[in-house]
């Protein structure tokens with residue numbers, strides 16, 4: 056007999072019983088906590104401005120997968136409906152139009168801005184203003200890895216710099232993403248059966264996969280540590296543009312045997328001859344990158360949101376599988 060009046064056998068059974076009961080209760084509570092978290096997330100709506108874009112699409116899908124309600128803002132609702140099923144809300148209109156923005160932000164917990172440089176500053180400034188009035192709790196924005204005071208002399212960098220400033224000045228908790236080059240950009244270097252890099256581009260870049268980036272954006276919406284941060288997004292390997300493009304072509308364009316280097320004088324001449332504003336801007340952009348390379352340090356982003364892990368070869372495999380699934 057023990058001092059409790061129970062036999063050692065009874066005491067052991069009682070202790071084990073209590074331990075099991077405690078485990079069971081903690082398991083139930085944990086499950087309840089997870090469910091509550093999920094339910095809370097389900098109630099949160101994120102507006103994705105530029106949701107139909109190269110980066111907006113994977114981000115929107117990832118947010119949805121992670122339990123958020125996702126509202127896509129687009130100038131072309133028909134196009135958006137082809138890309139997103141009915142579980143996504145769609146708001147049609149120009150994001151630079153404040154009255155449409157007011158409607159689009161109604162009831163939103165957060166807003167993600169993923170727009171081309173031509174419009175992003177104007178839209179970021181409008182979002183900062185309207186979001187404050189609509190009590191939006193989080194803004195995320197796709198800036199760039201080279202955006203910095205010292206690079207403001209380049210007009211595209213300056214626009215991003217001012218877009219960032221507008222978001223910061225709004226006082227709304229925000230996460231500004233400063234990603235380096237995306238792997239998804241590689242197909243754009245192949246035009247009419249030719250793979251060309253504009254300029255010599257000697258700097259290596261930590262190419263990042265949009266899927267990894269999308270996971271980071273979605274994670275940031277549930278992370279206090281990601282609030283009011285500027286986070287640099289780098290993939291796991293540093294590879295020059297020529298090498299990344301050569302490897303891309305060897306998998307997706309085996310007929311292209313060589314990656315050519317187009318000098319900037321030729322880019323400028325072609326832009327004038329063809330009256331292509333797009334080519335002129337691309338030339339300026341690439342000339343800028345040739346000078347500045349890759350900026351920033353991804354350590355904090357990797358720590359707070361988990362490092363992007365997809366290598367270029369893994370991205371090729373995923374892309375091949377997706378293309379195969381789309382055909383088959």
Ligand SMILES: NC(=O)c1ccc[n+]([C@@H]2O[C@H](COP(=O)([O-])OP(=O)(O)OC[C@H]3O[C@@H](n4cnc5c(N)ncnc54)[C@H](OP(=O)(O)O)[C@@H]3O)[C@@H](O)[C@H]2O)c1
Pocket residue numbers: 104105106107108109110111128129130131134135149150151169170171172173174175197198199200233234235236237238240
């Ligand atoms: N590519 C890279 O490697 C890289 C690296 C770092 C940062 N970034 C940044 O990532 C951001 C997003 O790039 P992205 O390639 O995903 O963009 P995108 O596909 O070119 O554009 C996103 C969406 O913006 C909307 N849009 C286009 N022109 C517009 C206009 N004039 N007015 C209003 N809306 C317009 C379009 O949606 P609707 O037609 O549906 O309205 C489009 O689908 C950019 O700011 C870019 O600088 C890119």
